[in-house]
Amino acid sequence: MTTTKTLPMALDVEKCVVASLMLYPDQLEYARATLKPESFYSGDYQEAFSAMVEMREQGIDIDLQTLSLQLKKRNKINEPEIFVAECTDTSTTKYLDGHIKMLLDYSSKRNTIGLLRSSLNKLYTDDFEFTEILPELSSIIDSIENQSITGNDTVPRQGRILTVGKISDRLDDYYKSGLKFSGVSTGWKSITQHYRPAKGTLNIITGIPGHGKSEFFDALSVNISLEHDWKWSIFSPENFPVEFHVQKLSEKIIGKPMFNSNSKMNEHEFHAALSWIDEHYGFIDLHEDNCTLEAVLNLVKGSGVDGLLIDPWNELEVRLRQGETETDFIGRQLTKLRRFARKQNIAVFVIAHPAKMHKNTDTGKYEPPTPYQIAGSAHWANKADNILTVHRDFESDKNEVDICIYKVKFKVHGSVGKVKLCYDKVTGRYSEDENW
Structure with missing residues (x-):
């Protein structure tokens, strides 16, 4: 199966987040606790985010000039001075919560498509019956839910409702070896x-x-x-x-x-x-x-x-x-x-x-x-x-x-x-x- 559709992306949102971090670097601690470089679709925005995180870890003050120099040293973005100037020539915000949630939503859609694509491709062949694909799809859904609970940053943290049936194996383990939980x-x-x-x-x-x-x-x-x-x-x-x-x-x-x-x-x-x-x-x-x-x-x-x-x-x-x-x-x-x-x-x-x-x-x-x-x-x-x-x-x-x-x-x-x-x-x- 092939598709001409591009993956879900929100480059304007990504640009706003990166530009806001460039201008208000005090927000970086919150952002880095929520985002990963892979949360961004654009390779340039991934690189800019990674560079700012590295600067903060090394104790380097972040401003537009030092960031441009850092990006130039890393040599992964063409004309970093122009990139930084174009990034910051946009609307920014001191309060990133809403924009980060939108960015994660798009990232989660891309992540889910990646998980489902190989399974859905099998439906276009005669080698698999529909019932054969169901366990695989169920496993993928469980994987997405588990990543949400364990805090994978590219999956929306919606949580899930647990029932005794869904965690019966865990409960059996608790009953049989409860001392290890003590x-x-x-x-x-x-x-x-x-x-x-x-x-x-x-x-x-x-x-x-x-x-x-x-x-x-x-x-x-x-x-x-x-x-x-x-x-x-x-x-x-x-x-x-x-x-x-x-x-x-x-x-x-x-x-x-x-x-x-x-x-x-x-x-x-x-x-x-x-x-x-x-x-x-x-x-x-x-x-x-x-x-x-x-x-x-x-x-x-x-x-x-x-x-x-x-x-x-x-x-x-x-x-x-x-x-x-x-x-x-x-x-x-x-x-x-x-x-x-x-x-x-x-x-x-x-x-x-x-x-x-x-x-x-x-x-x-x-x-x-x-x-x-x-x-x-x-x-x-x-x-x-x-x-x-x-x-x-x-x-x-x-x-x-x-x-x-x-x-x-x-x-x-x-x-x-x-x-x-x-x-x-x-x-x-x-x-x-x-x-x-």
């Missing part, structure tokens, strides 16, 4: 009884500054990786430079300090720790001009890691949309994080500081902050799957630390409660006291 051990029996981290969840760790939120997460991640071989992407300005963070992880792995002790780890132990960390951890180093959640997620997406840490939340830039409050922004970002965790099937951890705390008037001590006391928004309590507070008793001879499990959304992952651990300041390890 999360993993934390390495501390007392905590695992209440909280089992699981892929596809959004986990928040809070606590008063200096009480050991980052230390606890590091110990938790080491335990999980030692027992379950999880791989991690770590965005932790709290622990930069990376040398400091690697030292802390090494001491937890080996159980010895790196410096200033007669019992410090030897060179063999040091290199063994480095090798293990290299296998299980990657450290995200964002450019200071692009310290956004979108930049983090773009680096992690498709990387195959099991977990992601953002520590702390307030190191990420706040980029409010027109009329948006900080509360609305946090809610939108947490929704994005939760969806990302589910689509990528990874466990996302965020360390968030509480708002200003006040001492208990009776005891003169700070109480453990609750989910609704996390700074910025009540959305922390509402959007997260699991929330833990790390609260340290500095007057305890045992360096006791309370791990308060304030929220566990799914009972298969545990239940609320409070557990005590002992913190070893020398190695950074946490242990359980059998006498408790």
Whole structure:
């Protein structure tokens, strides 16, 4: 079968999107989280979009002149100065949502035609009966629906209605091997009884500054990786430079300090720790001009890691949309994080500081902050799957630390409660006291 019809395209819409990004490059983070170069029909617009994404990743400021120079270096567009001038000599918009939706709609039509074309061609031959083609068409429809749910950017995100019949295989698997959905051990029996981290969840760790939120997460991640071989992407300005963070992880792995002790780890132990960390951890180093959640997620997406840490939340830039409050922004970002965790099937951890705390008037001590006391928004309590507070008793001879499990959304992952651990300041390890 041949056709004289061109594929669906909207070059005027594509031109508007590209021109708007050239003139208002602050919109690029939103666009790159939604579009891919293949979303464009025009090869020139694909190239221009790719060039701007590359410039942003390299920390190069985007203006018309620098973009023209970048396109000239890439040498894929004829006369890039004229191309940029013609692009920007058109109507543009600061608010791309509607135009991006139209662009994706056309892209989705082209994608669907590509999926169906080979099957439909078979109907023009005598080699196939109609009933033989039905399973193939059904498979294509399922593929389109699945791509929509998993966030393929060239398919309209319409979603679908699931029935028990459609997911019967998944339900059988859940019934027969439900334990694999229950999360993993934390390495501390007392905590695992209440909280089992699981892929596809959004986990928040809070606590008063200096009480050991980052230390606890590091110990938790080491335990999980030692027992379950999880791989991690770590965005932790709290622990930069990376040398400091690697030292802390090494001491937890080996159980010895790196410096200033007669019992410090030897060179063999040091290199063994480095090798293990290299296998299980990657450290995200964002450019200071692009310290956004979108930049983090773009680096992690498709990387195959099991977990992601953002520590702390307030190191990420706040980029409010027109009329948006900080509360609305946090809610939108947490929704994005939760969806990302589910689509990528990874466990996302965020360390968030509480708002200003006040001492208990009776005891003169700070109480453990609750989910609704996390700074910025009540959305922390509402959007997260699991929330833990790390609260340290500095007057305890045992360096006791309370791990308060304030929220566990799914009972298969545990239940609320409070557990005590002992913190070893020398190695950074946490242990359980059998006498408790």
